[in-house]
Amino acid sequence: MAPTAESLAPLALAYLERQPWFGLAIAGLAPAPAALLSYSVLRDGRPGLARLLVGRGERRFQLLVGWRNPAAVAGMLGGREEAIIGSADDGGEDVLVYEALADDTLALELLDLATQGAEHAERVRHVSTLVSHASLVFDDRLFMKCYRVLEPGVRPEVEAMLRLDSVGFNAMLAPIAAWRAEGFDVALVREFLPGALEGRLLALTSLRDLLARAAEVREASGAPAEDLEEATSATGGDLASEMRRLGAMTGSLHLALAAAFGDRVATPEALAAIVAAGCGEGLERLERARSLVGAIAALEPGTTGRAIRLHGDYHLRRVMRAEPGWVVAGFSDDPLYASRRPHTSLPARTGSPLEDVADMCFSLRQVAREAAQLRPSDEAELAEALAGAWARRNQEAFLEGYRAAPGIDRLLPGHPAAAGLLLEAFALVRDRRYEASPAEG
């Protein structure tokens, strides 16, 4: 037994309209009615489980719903009362319908379904709820992303992880299963490393130690720039050796992406066009941008390295430090992100691997900037100088590790000057993007 589609549709659509994430997902779209496109019962009985596919204009959404007898719901949701969708009729019996992920029993069932019975768990933990997906952790061992905003065709994140896995790349949270239904990737299950931490947290730990010493450093050095560099290396929380390791891992990621998706020549014209497009209106305004585009276009063909499938959204939140070393935690998976920001690195995009490299360097500069801003105002000047020195030191270490990755030379421009030019140009693009939209930084 299950509630009918007719009884569920108005409840579910009204529920979606109430959800902040849904509002964000349709922001800026032309007004259009939402409609229930399909209704698949995944589990009969009590509790029941179903997938609703909802369309609004061109966009598609997944809503997983569960139902139980009203008395059984009381207390079961444990503070997640906002997950209740409403009352429905199920064969003459009243049931309370709610978002299925809030029901631990159903969440565990979803893991079984997503992995076709290959994985079972005893405990589930809710980690995060973003616009594009909700995340669950099972037994501190498995991680499941249930997509809310669906993407037609193969989702780039799913594709990238499965292909990388197939070429033996293991510095990532390994994919366990991709759940495909009704023409969409609806969920991804990957491994979960309980001790692993976002790169950004490590960076902040390092900066915390350095910036707290602002006063000591000032006394000791009088703060000329060269002493600041020394101070960053002498501080306990120094991150350089970790960044060197991250650089090496990034090199192996790019080689694996090339192996998985192939690579082709990156022509100077194409690279110049990418930089020009990335600079947007800044191209008119910034002389340096114009000269970089010109210099890149003038590079000798065949000297500018290869173009590969990029990570495309490579920054400190996308990498994690785990016990065995650095791992890629995930890929850009938000279809809304790409559609709203035409100049951002897009998933499933091809380009020079130095674009990813420049993105990570930007991320280091950005986290340093943010940390410096949190210091008391009378330390601001020194804190910014220290943060700048920190970013330079760690970028250098990252680049050093990257360039030392065995085999990476094959993908990079043959001449260091060309590589330097491209890195500077991509860094400029990244800074421009940040200026245009700081929230996306």
Next chain:
Amino acid sequence: MAAPARDPSLVSLGVAERARPLDDDPHWYRRAVFYELGVRGFYDSDGDGVGDLEGVIEKLDYLAWLGIDCIWLLPFYPSPLRDGGYDVADYFSVAPELGTVEDVKRLVDEAHARGIRVIADLVINHTSDQHPWFQESRSSRDNPKADWYVWSDDDQRWSDVRVIFCDTEPSNWTYDPVRGQYYWHRFFHHQPDLNFDNPEVRDAIVSVLRFWLEVGLDGFRLDAVAYLYERDGTRCENLPETHAFLRRLRREMDRDFPGRVLLAEVNQWPADVVDYFGDGDECHMCFHFPLMPRMFMAVRREQRFPITEILAQTPAIPPNCQWGIFLRNHDELTLEMVADDERDYMYQEYAADPRMRKNLGIRRRLAPLIDNDRRVAELLYAFLLSLPGAPVLYYGDEILMGDNIYLGDRDAVRTPMQWTPDRNGGFSRADFAQLHLPPLMDPVYGYQALNVESALRDTSSFLHWLRRMLAIRRHHLVLATGSLEVLPADNPSVLAYVRSGERGEPGGRETILCVANLSRFAQATELSLGRFEGLRPIELIGRSAFPPATDGYQITLGPYGFYWFELEER
């Protein structure tokens, strides 16, 4: 046995310990706390300026009070002392300035009367070139001991084998003009390697062990045990023949001297070191070398990965075995002694850090290494006493003694134990000029400021703190023998782990949660304690109850703070 004589200074302070019986647990080493001391620097009983065995006997009450379980004596054999006594010139006697074999026997008896065991260093890979065996071997090519060392007509054999002391030794071969041949040595040129392919040598070494076991020693710390044999086409380390010989030693010990231990010094990666446990039929204990620098590194970096990644790479060991872990000892981290993997890691971590670089290869005591920060000392000891392994304390570190780097690498950390604020720090009644090494007299670490007597009087001293921690550890054996699981924490500066296993009484289980803050700033974190839902964390030092365990357990820690929680049924 007669009641042991009491140290009068301890009696007057009211701290003399009542005798603890020596327990008969054959696996005592798995939960023991070791205390490493050099007889020369501990206490001089006869006023000749050199510490002696009688001096150690006189200080046993202090060690019993502190709560250690086993003394590890640095080499006390006759020696030209060109390598701190690790160059043995006679295996069957005691250096005359330290005492006699009879004194060793008496030390063992007196220690046992206080519930303390005694093990001693033993070097079996090589002897001093002054050893009569070598003198005879070098005298001709056909004497009875001609084949007791590794001789060769040229210096080309095993030319690929690394030279460990590459700064001082150009080769593993040295020419002997007396015999007109080269002899093999993995360490200093004055320490020729014994030839273990010769069955007479193997028998001789077995008889050395049997001699000291009959005197009463509870075991040996075997020095440089990875290098016993040489084989073409190998690195001449960790060879199967070495393991076979260790199994033979173990068999003889188990048969005739049950309950004694072999503690191996194998300065290699944990995955390689575990071979020395065999199937529980080789060494009872091995040192875990990489853990020590990583504890320092984690505090320096303010993040847990240096520790957690080495724990993750540490394989399980047989149930009757134990790691030996330490913060400092007489002779550690120099890069030439560490395995390749660890050397790469240390280079990467240390090379960029001027302060760590400065300390690399220099033997420092704990306190100077951590800028005499007591909070860091407590944190590091909290790790030492709660991570898997038997902790090895180094004499003097219990009062946070300093070092004297001007004495050079070998002696910097071997200055006399500081007992009192009196002349020579109470170490010796000899004239200052007669002392074998000068005691520390600087304003921070000097004996006037830092000594056992003062620390005993001050109940908030580090010494008293450490004693309390040792007592807590003794009552919670799971800290010694339990399983280890590192818990995820969302703050990189926080390291949390659970030790669990059987409690002392049959059928009982015990779970202890350890949480530590590696940062010099206060930190908060969230721990996933859903598995322990409903259990109440009881802090072990003050027995304070904390809120019951939940999935997202919020916890805050002061700078370098740590907690040990017993998880109790409510």
